[in-house]
Amino acid sequence: MAHGDITHIDIPVGDTERAQGFYQALFGWQIAEVPGFEGYPMWQAPNKISGGGLAPRSQEFTQPRSYVEVDSIDEALARAEEHGGKVVMGRQPISDTSWWAIFEDPDGNQIGLYEGITET
Numbered sequence: 001m002a003h004g005d006i007t008h009i010d011i012p013v014g015d016t017e018r019a020q021g022f023y024q025a026l027f028g029w030q031i032a033e034v035p036g037f038e039g040y041p042m043w044q045a046p047n048k049i050s051g052g053g054l055a056p057r058s059q060e061f062t063q064p065r066s067y068v069e070v071d072s073i074d075e076a077l078a079r080a081e082e083h084g085g086k087v088v089m090g091r092q093p094i095s096d097t098s099w100w101a102i103f104e105d106p107d108g109n110q111i112g113l114y115e116g117i118t119e120t
Contacts, residue, residue: 007114008067009052016041019054065102067112073101076113080105091115 013019020031020041029043031054044051055061070076073091081087084106091101098116105111 003069003071005069006066007069008112009050010055010061010065010067010112011043011052012057012061012063012065013054014057016054016056023054061110063110065110065112067100067114069114071115073099073113073115077101077103 011019011023016039023029023043024031028046031041031043033039033041037053040053040055042051042053052067077087077090080103086104088102088104088110091099093099094114094116098114100115101113102110103113
């Protein structure tokens with residue numbers, strides 16, 4: 001994936017089992033839990049390009065969140081702040097080779113960042 005591509009979309013849900021059935025029936029998405037991410041089923045669209053997760057809804061996470069791939073999360077967060085954004089969650093590990101973070105744009109939209117190598 002190139003820098004700036006949307007790489008993942010989280011959808012907040014209250015009942016993951018119900019959500020899995022809904023999205024499988026509606027869009028034909030393949031949805032399954034991945035070892036190490038129990039309780040967070042991941043979906044794959046039929047085009048095998050789009051994907052994401054069904055994440056537990058919380059007070060802070062009520063709307064879908066897109067994740068954008070960047071070369072450096074630290075640099076992207078600094079640029080976001082320079083242009084009026086706010087860091088919500090700094091760089092956190094996903095695996096030994098990948099990380100994520102969240103910022104808020106000047107309009108209050110939360111956008112996730114992804115840096116690393118996706119293992120297939």
